[in-house]
Amino acid sequence: MLSFEASAHTAPVLVLAVGNPSRGDDALGPLAAQQVAALGLPGVEVLTDFQLQVEHALDLLGRRLVVFVDAAVGGRAPFELRPLLPRADVRHTSHSLSPAAVLDAYHRLTGAAPPPARQLAIRGEGFELGAPLGEAAAANLQAAMTALAPLLLAAGQPLPGDRLPA
């Protein structure tokens, strides 16, 4: 468990969704994760957390593609799906990192380049405690899924030389 080596059974694609399901549109990340998991795509693992931290760098080991999914404040509607590069992040607050900083932490901790990554930022509007997902956010989520699912389906296909699932 305590190593910087990838497990032999690591799925090639990781969807790492973040957000708090009880804070209105902050639920976009976890809801997207639920929908991806329900698709049962081969080669795709889904993880959800409240926020990103340095140890999430370990979840990137052995991946072919990582997609970070989060709600976005003030981003372009309905969503933005962009390549993500490592970037040292000095703005991080006490207990959370940006997706780019997680990639950078991977590089610093392992000495290797992180796997290719994308960031799916789904536009959210309201983040009040106890509020349900807003209508606009729900529509943005469905739009985002139409872009995310084909990407994951393609990336999760086995390549020559891949280990067979256990």
Add this chain to the structure above:
Amino acid sequence: MSFELETAAHPEQLKRVAIDPLSRVEGHGKVTLLLDEDGHVQQVRLHIVEFRGFEKFIQGRPYWEVPVMVQRLCGICPVSHHLAAAKAMDMIVGGRLTPTAEKIRRLMHHGQILQSHALHFFHLASPDLLFGFDSEVARRNVVALAAEHPEIARKGVLLRKYGQEVIRVTAGKRVHGTGAIPGGVNKSLTAEERSYLQEDVYRVIAWSREAVEIARRLHESNRALYDGFGRFASSMLSIVAPDGSLDLYDGHLRARDADGQILVDRGDCSRYWELIFEEVKPWSYMKFPFLRALGPEAGWYKVGPLARVQNCDRINTPLAAAARRDFLEASGGRPVHSPLAYHWTRMIEMLFAAETIKDLLHDDDLLGGELVALGERSERGVGIIEAPRGTLIHHYRVDEHDQITRANLIVSTTHNNQAMNEAIRQVARTYLDGRRITEPLLNHIEVAIRAFDPCLSCATHALGQMPLAVELVDAAGTVVDRRLRGDAAPPC
């Protein structure tokens, strides 16, 4: 009541410096400094937008949902809220935990302590401690730490990973776990799960010992700084085991005064309000708790590792016990009140958590037996636990329809509210008074706050939030200088 430097006589005539929000502190926090024309500090306040909405949010929900729902209160210590709520619900259902249930919960709790303390020391505090409070901003973070001290950073990550694996195995999931339920737990460990955790526990203990050594050496490398920075004397509060030993999961309330004398002992957790009162101040959303016996002027206190390690009579795991003895001997037996001593004691607790996890993993009660025990129903439940940052109180009332009608939560950061304000006033007096305010000097304020590891109970973190703005505003209210520390990054 008001303390020195809490309220200036003529604030309208003063310059205002704001640190808003604090970096590396969860949620929304702001420090305001009011300076006169000569740069002398006249008022210092830490403003925290406390998270009170949750108590209303939880009203009307069935009690059995609460241990799961409260995890959404905080993205950093959800397990502490999960367990505090579960303990309160134990009272509601009249449950007396079976040995299996109590040990599973203790294992989960010490996993949380381990991972939280590892995060704080290795990735939040170490940049300040290893590079210096005056180092450039770009170096004061985990990335720079990984670049210049890769082994420390790697061990910190793996220690945190181990704690989270303990949580996953005991709670069933990495986040939003459901392990603790009213009256017990919903799963025991399989033999495979136990072996999986046992495999690495001795390395975790070894690395935790190394961390204690790093903290001790840092402290002893500059005693004047570590003993004096932001120092203030106060009472200390925590729970301790019935035999007086360190216990982070259960026990009774104990308070010592600033001289180390026991003020309150064997305090009944289920009647905590007889010991503690929460004062409201007009300038802060966060309340200011104090010990009723001493009143608001003298009764405020600190909680967390520094309080706990000194409040208990002993530690019952050998390595942490020896580390505690070293810590106490270093001060000649006098109570330690320096905020920077939180780091050393936090690492002693991390070692204690690692040893406790090891002991629990060798206990066969983890593998089976009764999981839940119910008894006579009650309408009121109180759960108190020592969360990583300090004493955490959950208090609920439940009606005949099993719905929550009232909730009161006192989180660790609230207990430390006055203590953190005192610490930054001391730092402002020493480092800022009469000097030109610079970013490194402002970081001294943040170093003092970070020592307490406050968690401001906000798990919202959507992309595009959380810049750090420092504003210098003159007496007329005009912004004369403004700096953004790492502006909010747009979505990539």
